[in-house]
Amino acid sequence: MKLSNLYTKAKEEGKTVLSFEVFPPKKTSGIETVYKALDELAKMNPAYISVTYGAGGTEANNTAIIAEKVKSLGVEPLAHLTCVNNDRVSVEKELDEFKSKGIENILALRGDIVPGIEPKKDFLHASDLCSYIKARGDFELAGACYPEVHMEAKDMVEDIKNLKHKVECGAEHLISQLFFDNEVFYKFQDMARCAGIDVPIAAGIMPVTNTKQIQRMVSMCGASLPANFSRIMQKYENNPEALRDAGIAYAIQQIIDLIANGVDGIHLYTMNNPYVAGKITEAIGSML
Numbered sequence: 001m002k003l004s005n006l007y008t009k010a011k012e013e014g015k016t017v018l019s020f021e022v023f024p025p026k027k028t029s030g031i032e033t034v035y036k037a038l039d040e041l042a043k044m045n046p047a048y049i050s051v052t053y054g055a056g057g058t059e060a061n062n063t064a065i066i067a068e069k070v071k072s073l074g075v076e077p078l079a080h081l082t083c084v085n086n087d088r089v090s091v092e093k094e095l096d097e098f099k100s101k102g103i104e105n106i107l108a109l110r111g112d113i114v115p116g117i118e119p120k121k122d123f124l125h126a127s128d129l130c131s132y133i134k135a136r137g138d139f140e141l142a143g144a145c146y147p148e149v150h151m152e153a154k155d156m157v158e159d160i161k162n163l164k165h166k167v168e169c170g171a172e173h174l175i176s177q178l179f180f181d182n183e184v185f186y187k188f189q190d191m192a193r194c195a196g197i198d199v200p201i202a203a204g205i206m207p208v209t210n211t212k213q214i215q216r217m218v219s220m221c222g223a224s225l226p227a228n229f230s231r232i233m234q235k236y237e238n239n240p241e242a243l244r245d246a247g248i249a250y251a252i253q254q255i256i257d258l259i260a261n262g263v264d265g266i267h268l269y270t271m272n273n274p275y276v277a278g279k280i281t282e283a284i285g286s287m288l
């Protein structure tokens with residue numbers, strides 16, 4: 001199934017596409033933990049579930065196997081593939097594996113540069129990976145985009161030009177980096193549309209449920225924290241249950257505003273946590 005068609009259909013019907021994301025667990029915690037989470041997440045009926053690939057620079061890679069599991073649960077999988085630590089040969093190997101498992105959709109990424117590991121040189125940018133995969137003709141592609149500007153980009157104009165190039169190289173829909181201030185997303189979306197980027201753009205929302213996660217998101221994703229968000233997180237830093245509930249409530253309020261403003265999709269960084277995804281889905285289900 002082509003995911004870009006899902007967005008087109010939803011738009012015609014005045015609806016919003018809801019998708020989830022899971023990550024392969026580290027080697028120490030078994031693959032069963034994500035399978036258990038997927039059983040629950042699939043019941044919430046998302047339009048698709050994406051599966052990260054070496055997220056945050058981790059080595060664990062069971063992306064194809066987990067994406068196959070998503071498919072077996074009747075949900076369309078979107079497999080991430082990064083090229084920073086892959087050369088042409090290893091990319092081909094991954095693509096063959098995706099194909100053999102019936103995976104049709106790939107989120108083509110450059111990937112995080114891991115300190116101490118020399119990046120491979122066959123594909124320098126996600127757009128290079130897009131062109132390469134597109135030429136094979138087997139997959140539909142998605143790309144990542146950055147409402148707060150990618151940390152390595154000179155400025156917003158350069159970043160948007162690069163994004164346009166990525167779309168021209170074959171990315172048929174986009175998923176945004178997580179953000180906590182909707183105004184930042186709207187400004188980015190306007191700029192992208194002005195630049196002629198007309199593919200669907202899903203807003204990436206991360207319900208923050210613990211203090212360690214907040215720091216990780218700031219350093220890894222460059223997300224800025226609005227004052228109201230920081231105040232809430234500070235107030236409950238020593239009360240895990242209240243912090244979790246406040247994180248969920250904050251995400252819900254962001255999502256309601258995004259839907260009211262006609263966003264194409266909501267991509268929920270569910271972090272393998274069906275409890276959090278369930279609370280959010282329950283709250284917004286009737287609004288999609």
Ligand SMILES: NC(=O)C1=CN([C@@H]2O[C@H](COP(=O)(O)OP(=O)(O)OC[C@H]3O[C@@H](n4cnc5c(N)ncnc54)[C@H](O)[C@@H]3O)[C@@H](O)[C@H]2O)C=CC1
Pocket residue numbers: 051052053054055056057080082108109110111112113124125126127144145150151152153154158159162163165166
């Ligand atoms: N592992 C995963 O599952 C996920 C990883 N990410 C992370 O997002 C970050 C970047 O990934 P992508 O967005 O796929 O990379 P990208 O290659 O599209 O962009 C990365 C940087 O390179 C610049 N750039 C892009 N194309 C260019 C070109 N043709 N010429 C010159 N500069 C260019 C961009 O402006 C940006 O600053 C990484 O840190 C990645 O790991 C994001 C989501 C999920």
Ligand SMILES: Nc1nc(=O)c2c([nH]1)NC[C@@H]1CN(c3ccc(C(=O)N[C@@H](CCC(=O)O)C(=O)O)cc3)CN21
Pocket residue numbers: 023026052054055056057058112177178216220221269271
């Ligand atoms: N730069 C960047 N890299 C990514 O991999 C990435 C983004 N941005 N933005 C969107 C999502 C968010 N992703 C993430 C974010 C954090 C973890 C993470 O913290 N993983 C922990 C386990 C967390 C937990 O168990 O709750 C780990 O230690 O791997 C994983 C994927 C993947 N994506």
